Amino acid sequence: MRIAVWGGGSLGLLWTARLASLFPETVLLVRTQEQRDWIRRRGILLTHPSGEKERISAKVRWVGEVDEPFDCLFIMVKQRDLRDVAKRLAAFSRLPAWVVLWQNGLGQDEPFASVLPREALCGAVTTEGALREGPGEVRHTGEGMTWIGPFSAEPVRPGIGAEIVEKLKNAGVRIEWENQILRRIWEKVAVNCAINPLTALLRIPNGGLLHSDDARFLIKSVVEETVSVARAEGMELEAETLLRRTMEICRKTAANRSSMLQDVERGRPTEIDWINGEVVRRGKRAGIATPVNQVLLRLIHLLEMRRDPDG
Numbered sequence: 447m448r449i450a451v452w453g454g455g456s457l458g459l460l461w462t463a464r465l466a467s468l469f470p471e472t473v474l475l476v477r478t479q480e481q482r483d484w485i486r487r488r489g490i491l492l493t494h495p496s497g498e499k500e501r502i503s504a505k506v507r508w509v510g511e512v513d514e515p516f517d518c519l520f521i522m523v524k525q526r527d528l529r530d531v532a533k534r535l536a537a538f539s540r541l542p543a544w545v546v547l548w549q550n551g552l553g554q555d556e557p558f559a560s561v562l563p564r565e566a567l568c569g570a571v572t573t574e575g576a577l578r579e580g581p582g583e584v585r586h587t588g589e590g591m592t593w594i595g596p597f598s599a600e601p602v603r604p605g606i607g608a609e610i611v612e613k614l615k616n617a618g619v620r621i622e623w624e625n626q627i628l629r630r631i632w633e634k635v636a637v638n639c640a641i642n643p644l645t646a647l648l649r650i651p652n653g654g655l656l657h658s659d660d661a662r663f664l665i666k667s668v669v670e671e672t673v674s675v676a677r678a679e680g681m682e683l684e685a686e687t688l689l690r691r692t693m694e695i696c697r698k699t700a701a702n703r704s705s706m707l708q709d710v711e712r713g714r715p716t717e718i719d720w721i722n723g724e725v726v727r728r729g730k731r732a733g734i735a736t737p738v739n740q741v742l743l744r745l746i747h748l749l750e751m752r753r754d755p756d757g
C-alpha cells in the first residue's frame with residue numbers, strides 16, 4: 447500500500463511519522479527542497495506528549511518531483527493551497543483510489559469536484575494538537591480523537607480507507623471511521639467560528655474566553671448563526687449542545703493558542719475565509735443573516751492587512 451501525505455506542517459509531520467511505521471512505503475510531499483533535504487538527512491523528530499523523543503525515518507519528496515502513483519493520499523495543506531494541489535493531482539498519470547482532506551472549515555471538497563470521483567473523497571476531523579518546531583520536528587501537544595469518512599451522501603464501500611483506519615486503530619491511534627463526516631465538519635466549524643477569531647482578536651489563549659459574559663454572548667451568537675446556516679443546508683445541528691461543547695473545549699484547551707491566533711502572531715494569513723467566511727457566504731445564499739460572523743470576518747481581515755507579527 448503506497449500512501450502519500452501532502453503537506454509538511456505540524457499535522458503532516460505527525461501523521462507521516464505514524465503512518466511510516468505501519469506502512470513503510472509512506473511518502474511525505476513537501477513544498478520546499480530545503481525541508482526535503484532536512485528530513486532526508488535527519489528523519490522526523492517526534493516529541494510525544496510524555497516528552498519522550500523519537501526519530502522516525504521517512505521517505506520524502508519535494509512536490510515538484512512527484513511522479514508516481516499512490517493508492518491513498520492524505521492532503522494536509524491549508525485550504526488556500528487546495529486549488530493548486532487539485533491542479534497537480536489532475537496531471538497525475540494514475541489518480542489515488544482514496545483521498546482524505548484534513549482542512550479546517552467548509553468547502554474543502556470543492557476544488558476536487560472535477561478531478562476525483564465523489565466516492566474517492568473523504569474528510570477528516572481531528573482534535574489532536576501538534577506544533578511544528580522545525581523543518582522535520584513536531585511536538586504532539588495533545589492526544590485527541592480523529593474521524594475519517596466519506597463526503598458522499600450515498601453509502602460508500604469503505605474499501606482501503608477503512609482498512610487503513612483499522613490498522614491505525616490496532617496500532618493504538620485514536621481514530622474511527624465516520625459515515626457522517628459532514629456533520630463532524632460542521633460541528634467543528636461552529637466551534638472554530640467562535641473560538642478562533644475571538645482569541646486571535648483578543649490575543650488570548652482559549653481559556654481566556656471562559657469567564658466573561660461578553661465573550662459568552664458573542665460565542666452564543668456565532669454558534670446560533672452557524673447552526674441556522676447549517677440547518678438551511680439540511681444539517682440538523684443543536685445550538686445548545688454546540689455552545690456547551692465550545693465552552694468545554696475552551697476549558698480543556700485553556701492554555702492553548704488557537705491556530706488562528708498562531709497565524710496572526712506569525713504574520714501569516716488566517717483560515718477565516720473558510721471558517722466564518724464560508725458561514726457568511728452560505729448564509730447569504732440561503733437568506734440567513736449572520737451579523738456577528740460578518741463582523742468577526744471583517745475584523746480578522748483588517749488584522750491580516752497589518753501583517754505585523756509584533757502587532
Ligand code: KPL
Binds near residue numbers: 550638652699702703
Ligand atoms: O481547532 C482549534 C484551533 O485552534 O483551530 C480549537 C478547537 C479552537 C483548539 O485550539
